[in-house]
Amino acid sequence: MKEKILKFFSGRYGGDELTKFITYVVLAILIVRIFMPSDLLYVVALVLIVFANFRVLSKDFVKRRAENQWFLTKTSGLKNTYTKYKNRIFGKDGYKYFECSGCKSELKVPKKRGKVKVRCPKCNTEMIKRT
């Protein structure tokens, strides 16, 4: 039995970023359906599940990789923006952000440097900031 299962899954494409994204979309649709029962959402979720499983079980690696690459290209800007803000919010990028008191532009200084004097590159306003 175990060998039959292994044989069935060998040579299959498996999961990738696009499949993961589709899975999250399906999950989001199912959560929305709790509050907004809709047959259309159910059908969309079902179609997406079938498509995701088709991709996972596919043996056409070239087409699946091309689809995944297309997805990654289309979403790279969005992903970079998301990562940038996530790192900022959780302080993982090593900088502290604040607003210039003179021109309201965004400034950043490296963290853990104590009190530092910062000069805004746009309006030359100087400020003392704790990092």
Ligand SMILES: [Zn+2]
């Ligand atoms: Zn300024």
